[in-house]
Amino acid sequence: MHKRSLLSGLLIASLFFNASAQTAVKPDDSRFTKVVLAQRIEEPMQFQILKDGKVLYAERKGKLKLYNPVTNKVSVIHEFAVSTKYVSKTGEVSEAEDGLQGAILDPDFYKNHWIYVYYAPAGNDPKNTLERYTWDGNGPINAASRKHIMDVVVQRFECCHVGGGMVFDKNKNLYLSTGDNTFSRASDGFSPLDERPGMSPEDSQKGSSNTNDLRGKILRIHPEADGTYTIPKGNLFKPGTPKTRPEIYTMGNRNPWRLTIDSKTGWLYWGEVGPDGSTDDFEHRGPQSYDEFNQAKKAGNYGWPYFVADNLAYHHYNFATKESGPVFDAAHPVNTSPNNTGMTDLPPATPAFIYYSKQPSAKFPLVESGGDSAVGGPIFHASDFTGAARLFPSYYEGKWFITDWVRGWINVVSIDDQGNYAGMERFLPNQKLHGPIDMKFGPSGDLYVLEYGNGYFKDNPEAELIRIEYNGGNRKPQVQASVDKTAGAVPLKVNLSSAGTKDADEGDKLSYSWKITRNGAPFKIIAQADPSVTFTAPGVYKALLTVTDLKGAKNSKSVVVNVGNEPPIVNFNITSGNSSFFYPGKTITYNVSVVDKEDGSLSNKRILPSRVSISANYLSEGYNMTAIASKQGSVDAGAQYAGAVALIAKNDCKSCHSVTEKVLGPAFTQVAIKYKGDPGAPDRLAKKIISGGSGNWGDAMMPAHPTLADGDAKAIVTYILSLAYPHTAKSLPVTGTYTTIVPQGSNPNGSFILRAAYTDRGNKTIGAQTGEQTLVLHTPTLPVKLSSEARDVTFSGDSTIAIVKADGAWLKFNKIDLSGIKELEFIGPGRNNATNGTIEVHQGSPKGNILGTFSGNFASKNIKVVLSGTFGINDLYVVFNGTPLRLNAIKFSGGE
Numbered sequence: 001m002h003k004r005s006l007l008s009g010l011l012i013a014s015l016f017f018n019a020s021a022q023t024a025v026k027p028d029d030s031r032f033t034k035v036v037l038a039q040r041i042e043e044p045m046q047f048q049i050l051k052d053g054k055v056l057y058a059e060r061k062g063k064l065k066l067y068n069p070v071t072n073k074v075s076v077i078h079e080f081a082v083s084t085k086y087v088s089k090t091g092e093v094s095e096a097e098d099g100l101q102g103a104i105l106d107p108d109f110y111k112n113h114w115i116y117v118y119y120a121p122a123g124n125d126p127k128n129t130l131e132r133y134t135w136d137g138n139g140p141i142n143a144a145s146r147k148h149i150m151d152v153v154v155q156r157f158e159c160c161h162v163g164g165g166m167v168f169d170k171n172k173n174l175y176l177s178t179g180d181n182t183f184s185r186a187s188d189g190f191s192p193l194d195e196r197p198g199m200s201p202e203d204s205q206k207g208s209s210n211t212n213d214l215r216g217k218i219l220r221i222h223p224e225a226d227g228t229y230t231i232p233k234g235n236l237f238k239p240g241t242p243k244t245r246p247e248i249y250t251m252g253n254r255n256p257w258r259l260t261i262d263s264k265t266g267w268l269y270w271g272e273v274g275p276d277g278s279t280d281d282f283e284h285r286g287p288q289s290y291d292e293f294n295q296a297k298k299a300g301n302y303g304w305p306y307f308v309a310d311n312l313a314y315h316h317y318n319f320a321t322k323e324s325g326p327v328f329d330a331a332h333p334v335n336t337s338p339n340n341t342g343m344t345d346l347p348p349a350t351p352a353f354i355y356y357s358k359q360p361s362a363k364f365p366l367v368e369s370g371g372d373s374a375v376g377g378p379i380f381h382a383s384d385f386t387g388a389a390r391l392f393p394s395y396y397e398g399k400w401f402i403t404d405w406v407r408g409w410i411n412v413v414s415i416d417d418q419g420n421y422a423g424m425e426r427f428l429p430n431q432k433l434h435g436p437i438d439m440k441f442g443p444s445g446d447l448y449v450l451e452y453g454n455g456y457f458k459d460n461p462e463a464e465l466i467r468i469e470y471n472g473g474n475r476k477p478q479v480q481a482s483v484d485k486t487a488g489a490v491p492l493k494v495n496l497s498s499a500g501t502k503d504a505d506e507g508d509k510l511s512y513s514w515k516i517t518r519n520g521a522p523f524k525i526i527a528q529a530d531p532s533v534t535f536t537a538p539g540v541y542k543a544l545l546t547v548t549d550l551k552g553a554k555n556s557k558s559v560v561v562n563v564g565n566e567p568p569i570v571n572f573n574i575t576s577g578n579s580s581f582f583y584p585g586k587t588i589t590y591n592v593s594v595v596d597k598e599d600g601s602l603s604n605k606r607i608l609p610s611r612v613s614i615s616a617n618y619l620s621e622g623y624n625m626t627a628i629a630s631k632q633g634s635v636d637a638g639a640q641y642a643g644a645v646a647l648i649a650k651n652d653c654k655s656c657h658s659v660t661e662k663v664l665g666p667a668f669t670q671v672a673i674k675y676k677g678d679p680g681a682p683d684r685l686a687k688k689i690i691s692g693g694s695g696n697w698g699d700a701m702m703p704a705h706p707t708l709a710d711g712d713a714k715a716i717v718t719y720i721l722s723l724a725y726p727h728t729a730k731s732l733p734v735t736g737t738y739t740t741i742v743p744q745g746s747n748p749n750g751s752f753i754l755r756a757a758y759t760d761r762g763n764k765t766i767g768a769q770t771g772e773q774t775l776v777l778h779t780p781t782l783p784v785k786l787s788s789e790a791r792d793v794t795f796s797g798d799s800t801i802a803i804v805k806a807d808g809a810w811l812k813f814n815k816i817d818l819s820g821i822k823e824l825e826f827i828g829p830g831r832n833n834a835t836n837g838t839i840e841v842h843q844g845s846p847k848g849n850i851l852g853t854f855s856g857n858f859a860s861k862n863i864k865v866v867l868s869g870t871f872g873i874n875d876l877y878v879v880f881n882g883t884p885l886r887l888n889a890i891k892f893s894g895g896e
Contacts, residue, residue, distance in 0.1 A: 027393045029428055030504035033476040036557045038067045038074050038465040043457070044450045046102035046165060046258075047465070049442040050137060051110070055465060057450060060084065060099035062679050064117065064141070067465060078133075078141045081122040081677040086156045089198075094159060095457045097179075098128070101164025106132075106223075107172045115141065116149070116223070118164050118176060122677020126156040128164070130176060132227060147227030150176075150247075152214045158183030158201035161216075161255040165270070165376075169261045173222050173232045175249065175268065177256035180208040180216035180304065189277020189620070189747070190285040191305040191314040193337070199319070200339045204305035208252055209335045211237060211244045211342030216304065218256055218270070218296075220249035236299040236347065243342045252302040252349060256294075258376035258438055260400075263384050267419060268296040269353075269400060271374035274308060276620065278358040278747060284324040286314030288359075291374035292352035293402055297419060303349035306333050310351040353421060354402075354413065360800060366411050366424050369800070373405035377439040378447075388445030390469050401427065401439060401447065408433040410449075434462040445470070461486075461560075476555045477503045477510055481545040487562040487769055489597055493534045494561055501529075501547055508549045515544045538564025538765040565763055566597035568771030570612075572756040579873065580817040581892055582740040582752050582777035591735040592756040594771070599760050602734060613757045614732040618743055620750040651705065653716070666697045672724040681721065686713040710764045740777065752777040781827070781891045787811040791846075801829055804885040810846045811887075816876040818867065822894030824852065826863040826878075829888050837882020841865055843874045858883055867894075 037055065047057035055067040062082040067074050082099045098120035106114035115135050120128050129152070134145035161179030168174055182204040184192040194202040208216025221229040236251060237244035250256075255273040262269065272292035280288050290309040294302060306328035307313050316325030328334075330349040335342065356367040380396045400413040410433070414422040435452035442448050447468040453460020469476070480500030485492065498512055512529040515522075518539040526533070535541060541561045548554040570592065577588030592614060593602060600606020656665040666674075675681035690713050692704030705713070732738070734756075742748050754775040762768035778786075785799035792809035793802050802811060824841060839854040852865040878890070 025393075026395050026425075027470070029430065030475060031471055032428055033469045033471055033478060033555065034431065035467045035469055035476070035555055036464055036479075037069070037072075037467055039463075039558055040459070040461055040560060041065070041074070041463045041465060042459040043099075044437065044452055044463060044465070045100065046104075046438045047440075047448070047450050048103060048105050048115075049440065049448060050105070051443050052137075053442070053444065054137070055448070056103055056105070056115070057465065058100045058103045058117070058119075060097075060101070062100050062119070064100065064103055066138075077135065077139065078143065079679045080117070080119050081679050083120040083122045083126075083156065083677065086159050088157050096156075096159040097162045098156075101128070101162055102166055104166040104168070104174075107168050109137075112225075113137070116166065116174065118166060120154075120162070126154050128152045128154055128162065128178070132223065149223060149227060149229060150219075150221070152178050154181045154215065155201050160184075161273070163253075163256050165257060165259045167259040167261055167268075169266060169268075170263065171222075171232065173220050174229075175259050175261075176219045176221075177253070177259055177270065178215050178217050178219065179255040180204045180253065182207065182216075182305075184275050187275070188285065189275060189279070189289060190281070190317070191275065193305060193314070193317055194319040195337050195339065196320050197338075203337055203339045204254070205335050205337035206339035206341075208254060208304045209301075209306065209333070209337075209346060210340050211248070211251065211346065213341060214245055214247060216251065216253045217248050218250040218253060218259065218268070219247040220299075221247055234299060236301070249299050250296055250302055251300075251347075252304045252306075254304040257374060260376055260378050260440075262379045263381050264398070265297075265419065269376055269379065270294055271376035271402065272302070272304075272352070273373050274357075278620075284315060285317060286327070287312035288357050289372075290352070290355045290357050291372045291404075293354040293374055293376065293400075293413070294350075295353040295415075295419060296350075300350045301333070301347040302352070303330065303333070306330075307349045308352070309355035309357075311349050354424075360796075364424060366409075366426055367404070368407050368409065371406040375403045375405050375436055375439070377401040377403055377410075378441050380441060384441070385443065385445050388443065390471065391445035392441075392447070392470050403433065403436040403439055403449075405435055405437060405452070408436065410436075410439075428468070431468075434464070435460070442467070474549070474551045474553050475504045476553045477501060477508075477547040477549055479545060479547045479555045479557045481543070481557040481559050483543065483559045483561055486560065487565065487567045487766075489566040490538055490564055491534055491536045492561070492563050493532060495532050496526075496530060496543055496545070496559070498529045498545055498547065501545075503549055505549065508551075511548050513546045513548075515546065517542050517544075535561070535563040538763075540766070562766050562769070565760065565766035565769050567769040568594055568596040568599070568758045568760050570594050570756050570758050570771040570773045572614075572754055572773045572775050574775070574817075578777075578817050578819050578821070579775060580778060580815075581780040581782075581821075583780060584740060584742050584748065587737050587739045589737050590754070594756075594758045596758070596760050596771075598763070607758065609734045610731075611758060612731065612734055613755075613759075614734065615753075615755050616732060616738050617753050618746060618750055619753050620747045656702075665702065668720045669724075672721050675721060676724040682714060682717050685717045685720075686710065689713045689716060710762070712761055715761070715768075749779045749781070751779065780893065781889050782813065783889045784811065784887055786813065788814045800888060802887045804880045804887070806884075807881045808846075808879065810877050810879045813876045813878075815873055816892075817873045818851070818871045818876070818892075819873075820894055821892045822867060823892075824865045824867065824878075825891040825893060826854075826865070826887055827889045827891060828861050828863075828886050837880065837885065839863060839865060839885075840879040840881075841867065842877040842879060843871060844877075845875075846877045846879050848877065858885055 043060040045058045045060050047055055049055055053069040057065055062080045063076050064078045065074050066077050080100050084099045086094050086096045100119040103117045113134050114132050116132050118130050130150040132147040133141045135141040163177035163179040165177040182192050183202045186202055192202050192204045200206050207213045220235055222232050223229050231239050231246045236248045237246055239246040257271040257273055259270045272294055274291040275289040277288045307330055311330040313327040315327050333346045334344050356364050360369045361367050379400045380392055385391055403410045410427040411424050412427045413424050416422045433451055434454050436449050437452040438450040449466050451464045453463035482497045484495045514526045516524045518541050542558055544556055544558040546554055546556045573591050575589045594607050594612055595601040661667050690705055693702050740752050757772035759768050759770045784802040789812040792806040793804055795802055837858050841851045842848040851869055852867040854863050854865045
């Protein structure tokens with residue numbers, strides 16, 4: 001008996017030791033392989049993984065799509081009519097974050113085949129809605145099975161913050177995140193608390209801190225079989241509590257993003273997107289912006305709009321008088337806003353679990369600095385996966401995978417048994433993601449990531465669905481595929497490249513195969529790493545590169561080439577002033593040139609100036625790109641509508657239609673109202689213009705227009721349907737002046753974004769192509785982190801300090817315009833060691849033309865170099881010799 005007990009104890013100890021040893025060893029990064037599943041997806045939002053490896057994902061503009069790993073194809077299983085625009089009280093139209101936000105499978109999906117979707121329905125009723133449908137897991141959803149579950153009433157005057165993430169817990173309760181539905185960019189980067197009459201879209205107190213409103217919350221409900229729902233025990237307010245909604249689990253959220261449940265503890269985790277400010281003003285307004293990663297062990301109030309981070313408090317602020325009141329009390333917050341319909345006295349505020357600003361974080365240094373947008377992710381538990389083919393190592397047991405939409409990293413957070421933060425480490429530091437927007441583990445044990453891409457409100461070519469696999473044995477090749485030309489007229493010669501492809505297994509020989517299709521049909525197979533191909537027929541060509549190692553492991557990636565329409569060439573030229581830097585209140589002169597092989601050019605007047613979109617916007621410290629993209633999109637639309645108006649005037653449209661009055665056919669505004677929100681209307685109406693038809697508006701016959709190009713017909717339809725939203729932003733002229741006035745109250749250390757764009761007419765084979773050029777006019781004090789290349793220079797963890805290590809070290813800045821620049825001032829973080837050295841400013845290369853030199857003592861915080869000579873736009877090299885130097889930024893003076 002004693003021997004058996006001893007043996008059992010030794011066995012347990014041995015197992016414990018082995019598990020601990022395995023857990024303690026971090027796997028080598030090369031053991032993880034990125035596999036691209038789907039590319040060029042259109043504004044993806046949230047996804048779900050089925051048992052058979054299919055991936056269901058939502059696209060913001062309304063399409064619910066299914067990726068099939070067997071066929072490697074994506075199909076549309078339903079298209080929802082969604083609202084994606086806001087119309088201000090003055091009639092200004094802007095693109096918003098609204099649309100199809102997400103879809104989730106029921107916990108008993110393989111028995112009941114239910115899926116839930118959350119979206120903003122098209123129409124004049126401002127709401128987001130949660131619905132349930134039946135779906136067999138393959139074909140279209142059963143639209144007739146629709147069960148309406150819940151509405152979240154919103155305002156559609158001013159953008160933003162929708163939320164929309166969903167997750168189920170083990171008790172089959174559904175959690176749904178909702179944004180605060182508040183315009184925050186008139187709040188100087190602080191909390192939007194505008195209580196003036198008519199300003200409720202700019203007062204987050206109407207939602208986030210309103211106990212009687214579903215916005216700015218994480219809701220928890222239990223869906224029932226008949227399409228209703230019940231309230232689980234443990235929500236923030238008991239059913240029947242006056243001035244409350246019982247669905248609320250957490251309140252005080254701004255834009256809760258990507259929920260997850262720890263399957264072991266039942267605790268809820270999520271990312272929280274913060275505001276835009278980057279400067280504290282504790283005396284008058286409050287803290288700068290913080291993004292957060294949060295944990296809820298129980299229902300609670302997470303503070304917004306009164307607190308951020310670890311309960312840093314904002315002031316009561318009167319937007320009418322610009323007077324500051326006292327700070328809010330985290331132990332006893334109160335909501336006295338006239339826009340509040342709930343309780344005045346609120347639950348105490350819960351501090352954030354992890355929080356970070358746009359500045360470097362001493363407490364959480366791995367979050368980096370700059371623009372930010374927190375995105376939650378999954379917590380890994382091996383027991384969640386049965387028979388998984390590629391289970392992640394036990395090193396990651398119980399750890400939380402998080403990411404940031406802007407910064408593109410994945411960090412792994414350790415949490416102790418009491419739920420406290422225990423540490424953070426980088427996962428695959430060389431893997432830069434492009435707008436990660438959702439992330440979760442699949443049944444095979446792999447980590448799936450949905451990447452939205454780098455631009456806002458557009459179809460980004462880098463948007464992908466990827467899978468990160470752990471490979472304990474032979475590793476798949478890491479594949480890179482590129483092409484030197486993505487579009488052009490026939491004949492088009494392109495060079496395909498596999499540069500960057502590698503395999504982590506030593507001595508593994510790789511074989512390459514490019515499978516090229518044209519409009520989906522087989523075209524050519526080439527067994528070379530870097531072939532050249534000439535396309536002589538128009539079409540959409542997809543080149544899929546598959547790389548195979550000696551043991552048969554393979555991986556693939558594709559590129560797309562549009563043949564048959566040369567993209568426009570657009571140039572934004574600064575003719576007077578500096579094209580790299582802005583000086584507040586100074587005026588630049590510019591002109592825009594556009595040349596299109598098929599359409600003509602501005603200079604020969606075949607392209608009308610009204611067809612060119614030109615915009616200028618101020619971007620506070622490199623953030624708020626959503627607002628910029630929304631404004632640019634409105635300007636683009638106005639330019640494209642001008643082209644459509646010209647086509648209408650050129651054809652016979654006006655003989656049957658006018659904009660506002662019925663003639664023989666309906667008024668264009670009648671058509672716009674009838675088809676508002678109909679996702680299939682643009683294609684149907686374009687076909688009808690070309691083919692003709694009758695019956696929808698009486699007996700009048702729509703004549704056919706067989707010679708009208710598809711692109712022209714679609715442009716006309718797009719313009720007509722836009723009349724449901726009658727206002728668009730105006731473009732700047734193609735030649736003119738612009739004064740760089742920093743908006744009042746904005747941080748002066750930002751950038752002006754100057755952009756010119758032209759969308760051509762396309763043709764029946766290839767759709768319209770857009771050419772654009774964007775100039776970024778930086779603040780004249782350029783931080784060292786914007787250097788493009790360096791030698792013998794290291795950077796601090798947050799890249800705000802460059803440390804020169806050896807003689808001949810240099811920093812490179814790409815394409816700097818030195819027009820009018822007379823002096824460079826080198827700004828350091830403090831006094832350097834007081835010994836001598838030199839700084840040389842070169843053009844073109846480290847040994848290129850010398851524009852200026854400093855030689856002397858480095859003790860001063862700021863060192864000035866006077867420039868001389870004739871110089872324009874060129875790469876700038878700053879070469880250092882002498883004592884090691886520490887540097888923050890370079891100020892360019894004289895361009896005023």
